[in-house]
Amino acid sequence: MDESIAFTTFQSEIKEKAHTLANTYLAVTAEEIDKESKFPQKNIKHIGKSGLLSLGIPKSKGGIGDDVLATILALEEFATGCASTAMSCLMHYSTLPVLSTLVNKEQEKTFLQPIIDGKWLGSASMSEAGTGSRLWHMNGYVVNKKEHYTIQNSFKSFCTSNNYNNYYLVPVKKSKNSKPNDLSMFIVSSDIKDIKVIGKWDGMGLRGTSSNPVYFNDCKVPKNCRLGKSKNIFPLLMCSVLPLYLVGLSTVYLGIAQKAYNAALEHVKKRVYSDDRKSAAEIETVQRYVGEMRIQISLVRESIHKQCKLLNNFNEILKELYDSDLLADVIGNLQGDNFFLDIAQIKVSACEMAINVTNKAVQICGGAAYVRGHVVERCFRDARAGSIMGPSDDIIKVIVGKKELGLPFPWEESYE
Amino acid sequence: MLKNTLLDFQKQVNSNSKIKKITKNWNPHIIIKTNDAPKIFTVIVNDSKISALLETHKKHTHELVIEGKENILTAIFNGELNPAQAALDGKLAIFGDHKDQIKLDIISLVLWGG
Numbered sequence: 001m002d003e004s005i006a007f008t009t010f011q012s013e014i015k016e017k018a019h020t021l022a023n024t025y026l027a028v029t030a031e032e033i034d035k036e037s038k039f040p041q042k043n044i045k046h047i048g049k050s051g052l053l054s055l056g057i058p059k060s061k062g063g064i065g066d067d068v069l070a071t072i073l074a075l076e077e078f079a080t081g082c083a084s085t086a087m088s089c090l091m092h093y094s095t096l097p098v099l100s101t102l103v104n105k106e107q108e109k110t111f112l113q114p115i116i117d118g119k120w121l122g123s124a125s126m127s128e129a130g131t132g133s134r135l136w137h138m139n140g141y142v143v144n145k146k147e148h149y150t151i152q153n154s155f156k157s158f159c160t161s162n163n164y165n166n167y168y169l170v171p172v173k174k175s176k177n178s179k180p181n182d183l184s185m186f187i188v189s190s191d192i193k194d195i196k197v198i199g200k201w202d203g204m205g206l207r208g209t210s211s212n213p214v215y216f217n218d219c220k221v222p223k224n225c226r227l228g229k230s231k232n233i234f235p236l237l238m239c240s241v242l243p244l245y246l247v248g249l250s251t252v253y254l255g256i257a258q259k260a261y262n263a264a265l266e267h268v269k270k271r272v273y274s275d276d277r278k279s280a281a282e283i284e285t286v287q288r289y290v291g292e293m294r295i296q297i298s299l300v301r302e303s304i305h306k307q308c309k310l311l312n313n314f315n316e317i318l319k320e321l322y323d324s325d326l327l328a329d330v331i332g333n334l335q336g337d338n339f340f341l342d343i344a345q346i347k348v349s350a351c352e353m354a355i356n357v358t359n360k361a362v363q364i365c366g367g368a369a370y371v372r373g374h375v376v377e378r379c380f381r382d383a384r385a386g387s388i389m390g391p392s393d394d395i396i397k398v399i400v401g402k403k404e405l406g407l408p409f410p411w412e413e414s415y416e
Numbered sequence: 417m418l419k420n421t422l423l424d425f426q427k428q429v430n431s432n433s434k435i436k437k438i439t440k441n442w443n444p445h446i447i448i449k450t451n452d453a454p455k456i457f458t459v460i461v462n463d464s465k466i467s468a469l470l471e472t473h474k475k476h477t478h479e480l481v482i483e484g485k486e487n488i489l490t491a492i493f494n495g496e497l498n499p500a501q502a503a504l505d506g507k508l509a510i511f512g513d514h515k516d517q518i519k520l521d522i523i524s525l526v527l528w529g530g
């Protein structure tokens with residue numbers, strides 16, 4: 001794989017570690033995981049043992065480090081090994097900025113330590129059935145009881161790693177009548193009996209992710225599971241979790257595209273026609289497809305890496321603002337800033353690229369890739385989810401268009 | 417052009433209570449150098465405010481040096497250009513501690529919102 005920028009020693013080490021894991025374990029079981037729609041529990045265990053489940057927890061809090069580019073490099077390696085494993089890791093990583101920032105000393109011991117020890121996997125439980133990919137609008141809410149909190153009406157339509165996770169990160173409205181983005185944040189142990197996981201995941205792709213719905217209603221949550229002050233939750237979700245999730249999602253689809261590309265290249269080199277004894281690689285049309293795929297992949301990778309550098313910088317700013325108790329004041333209305341829109345645009349480019357590249361990979365592999373079980377066929381199905389995963393490509397395009405036209409953003413409209 | 421922008425920047429910084437919080441115990445000299453004209457300024461940050469703006473290089477053990485074209489530096493200090501983005505795009509050279517660069521980014525964010 002080509003690199004678009006020079007990496008630090010730390011980033012290179014993480015990439016190497018993830019590469020070894022991907023080759024040794026993830027790639028080996030990817031077909032079985034897809035075929036049987038089986039959660040990649042063993043892969044997650046191996047990743048946990050390697051320390052890479054704590055990517056995103058700063059060293060100062062005992063984690064392996066919160067360098068965004070390092071996380072992204074690991075995710076691409078995971079995704080070229082097994083897309084379902086990578087998606088589960090992404091949803092886990094998406095919980096870590098909030099957790100690392102908001103935990104108090106006691107919560108640090110209870111909730112961060114098992115993640116640092118590689119024993120806990122989490123899920124970011126955001127999308128609600130009612131509002132779908134409109135992630136800025138939550139319907140679920142919390143009731144503050146004397147002994148505990150009760151989460152009500154929080155129906156999460158898709159939640160990765162269901163049944164195999166140790167905790168859910170659940171944002172809900174501060175009270176029944178609060179604004180949809182006036183939130184409280186909870187870390188909810190998956191052991192709690194009131195959580196209802198609904199059905200069994202049977203997706204078109206990403207079949208090992210166990211991404212079925214989960215319902216939090218009359219769900220009693222202990223008092224120590226509430227994280228941070230409400231005023232900081234929405235800003236943190238929008239400015240810390242969402243950017244990481246978006247570059248991470250882009251990276252998972254980059255990895256899927258890279259895998260399809262690698263497999264297609266191998267296929268066309270080996271496919272030799274009996275009449276002229278030439279390989280498919282010698283057909284000019286195939287060469288053109290290969291060129292197109294390669295260009296599309298490289299451009300997305302370069303944009304992701306560039307944005308990660310800015311994100312590392314931005315996260316340091318967030319930390320300073322949080323420590324000075326200025327986060328909500330300063331960040332409150334930044335969601336429409338160019339910086340975030342640039343990151344969101346990468347998500348669109350990456351997901352469209354992955355659909356496009358895997359489609360071309362099917363094309364040049366011909367009938368072989370149309371048959372169930374071919375790597376390219378799997379990548380083609382895996383790639384399709386990106387564009388609909390929230391915020392969907394369509395929503396991002398509308399938001400960017402609104403910004404360009406000087407019109408209010410959707411989250412501004414919905415409160416009027 | 418740049419001098420007036422910096423004077424204006426000084427006023428904005430000194431009247432902003434959020435920036436006072438952020439710059440507590442931060443006392444660098446910010447050296448601003450144009451590379452397309454022979455101009456140099458020292459912005460002295462002291463006691464949570466910009467205490468002086470000098471048209472010379474006043475040396476200090478804690479310095480942050482920012483170098484670029486006059487129009488770019490002007491755009492940075494009047495909020496038209498984001499310093500982190502400008503540095504990444506190669507429009508600006510910044511020498512000094514990374515933590516000081518972050519402070520500058522925060523000041524820009526607080527004043528102009530990114």
Ligand SMILES: Cc1cc2nc3c(=O)[nH]c(=O)nc-3n(C[C@H](O)[C@H](O)[C@H](O)COP(=O)(O)OP(=O)(O)OC[C@H]3O[C@@H](n4cnc5c(N)ncnc54)[C@H](O)[C@@H]3O)c2cc1C
Pocket residue numbers: 091123124125126127128129131132133134156157158159160161203206209211385387388389390391392393394395398410
């Ligand atoms: C494999 C997989 C794993 C997932 N894992 C998680 C997870 O771990 N945690 C989590 O929180 N969520 C998860 N999701 C949920 C995912 O983010 C949702 O699919 C997404 O939010 C879309 O919601 P929806 O299906 O209700 O689509 P809808 O919101 O109904 O949207 C359908 C389509 O309508 C269009 N649309 C809707 N509103 C607008 C608008 N305002 N402007 C323009 N177009 C619009 C878009 O084209 C969109 O694609 C996962 C999804 C998948 C497929």
